[in-house]
Structure formats: C-alpha cells, structure tokens
Amino acid sequence: MTIAALRALLEEEQPDVRRHPAPWIPHTAHRHKETTVSVTAVPPRPEPAIPVGQLLAWADTHQDKKIRDHSERARVSLAALRERHQADEELAELELQESELQKRLNAVRDRKSELLPAKKPGRDYDPKEVRAWAHEQGLTVPDRGQIPKAVLAAWRERDGQQS
Incomplete structure (x- = not known):
C-alpha cells in the first residue's frame, strides 16, 4: 500500500484530525534491477475553509x-x-x-x-357552387334550404365523382 493510499484511509477514518502536510517530493524514477518505480508526492492538504x-x-x-x-x-x-x-x-x-x-x-x-357523441361529417360541397351549377344546367333548385338529393347526385356525377 502506498503512502498516498494510507493518507487517504486516514482522512476517511479521522477527517477532523489536523495533520502536517506531507513534504513535496519531486517525481523521480528509480531503477532497481529491471523494474522502474515511480515516486510522486502527495499534494499538501488544503487548509480547512473558514465558514x-x-x-x-x-x-x-x-x-x-x-x-x-x-x-x-x-x-x-x-x-x-x-x-x-x-x-x-x-x-x-x-x-x-x-x-x-x-x-x-x-x-x-x-x-x-x-x-361526447360523434359529430356528423361536414358537407363535401359548397351549396352556392351546387346551386349555380344546377341553374346553369337548367335544374330546379331552391334558393335556400336543402338541395334535393337528385341535384346533388347529378352535381357529383358531373366529373365522374361518386359519393
């Protein structure tokens, strides 16, 4: 176990104990036979913050x-x-x-x-357009109110439309 690991354990177990900061040790590499060992310094512990x-x-x-x-x-x-x-x-x-x-x-x-009850589908035609077309064709259609089904069928069939 390294010194840094030991210090970390001490800090976890005894966080309130003040310790003297470790001296700074520069990073050096030592050769021992065929292995290289690196030694790094543990940074000094910062002073506790003042509230x-x-x-x-x-x-x-x-x-x-x-x-x-x-x-x-x-x-x-x-x-x-x-x-x-x-x-x-x-x-x-x-x-x-x-x-x-x-x-x-x-x-x-x-x-x-x-x-809510289902709404009735809207008209698939414009009444003014159908009335104008019917008048051009010489069909009888009232100026107001419901357009006769026969007139609507003829209007839909004019371009080969079927509904």
Missing part, C-alpha cells in the same frame, strides 16, 4: 477599508445568489406542477372526447 459567516464577520471589523468593502460586496453578491437560487427552485417546482397539470388536462380531454 463564510465567520469570514464576513472578521472582514466587517477589519481596520482596512478595502477589506470592509470586500465584505459588503460579498454580502450583496451572496444575497443576489440566494435570491436567484430561490427563484430557480420555485421555477423548477412550477414547471413540474405545469407538466403534471398538462398531463391531467390531456387525460380529461381524452375522456371527454370519448363520452
């Missing part, structure tokens, strides 16, 4: 005005990030609700169409 609130409190009371200004800008940025994060969370929830409502609406519409 943001603690860091801002320290900066608020710092004697350097630039540090206090950084603190104020950081607070403004954090507030903007919190607001945007909250808005994004709400948008995601609304999109989920919208999707669920759309699915439910589609199911309701499908069921409604199943329950």
Whole structure:
C-alpha cells in the first residue's frame, strides 16, 4: 500500500484530525534491477475553509477599508445568489406542477372526447357552387334550404365523382 493510499484511509477514518502536510517530493524514477518505480508526492492538504459567516464577520471589523468593502460586496453578491437560487427552485417546482397539470388536462380531454357523441361529417360541397351549377344546367333548385338529393347526385356525377 502506498503512502498516498494510507493518507487517504486516514482522512476517511479521522477527517477532523489536523495533520502536517506531507513534504513535496519531486517525481523521480528509480531503477532497481529491471523494474522502474515511480515516486510522486502527495499534494499538501488544503487548509480547512473558514465558514463564510465567520469570514464576513472578521472582514466587517477589519481596520482596512478595502477589506470592509470586500465584505459588503460579498454580502450583496451572496444575497443576489440566494435570491436567484430561490427563484430557480420555485421555477423548477412550477414547471413540474405545469407538466403534471398538462398531463391531467390531456387525460380529461381524452375522456371527454370519448363520452361526447360523434359529430356528423361536414358537407363535401359548397351549396352556392351546387346551386349555380344546377341553374346553369337548367335544374330546379331552391334558393335556400336543402338541395334535393337528385341535384346533388347529378352535381357529383358531373366529373365522374361518386359519393
């Protein structure tokens, strides 16, 4: 087991124990008979991060005005990030609700169409066109109301159409 693996195990088992960072060892290759062994350094463990609130409190009371200004800008940025994060969370929830409502609406519409009586098919002709044609042919057709079936049949047969 390598030193790096041992350090990783120690970090997993005892994450709160502070350890001195390992010294930097340059990458070298050693020849031992016919095998080459590489030795690489483990990068030093980064210092634990200071909680943001603690860091801002320290900066608020710092004697350097630039540090206090950084603190104020950081607070403004954090507030903007919190607001945007909250808005994004709400948008995601609304999109989920919208999707669920759309699915439910589609199911309701499908069921409604199943329950409604079937509509009669629409006309396959324009009454004005049929009346005009009938007048040209010398057929009797009323100006309003239902067109006689015989006139419709003759109109459909004019070009070899049958319905």
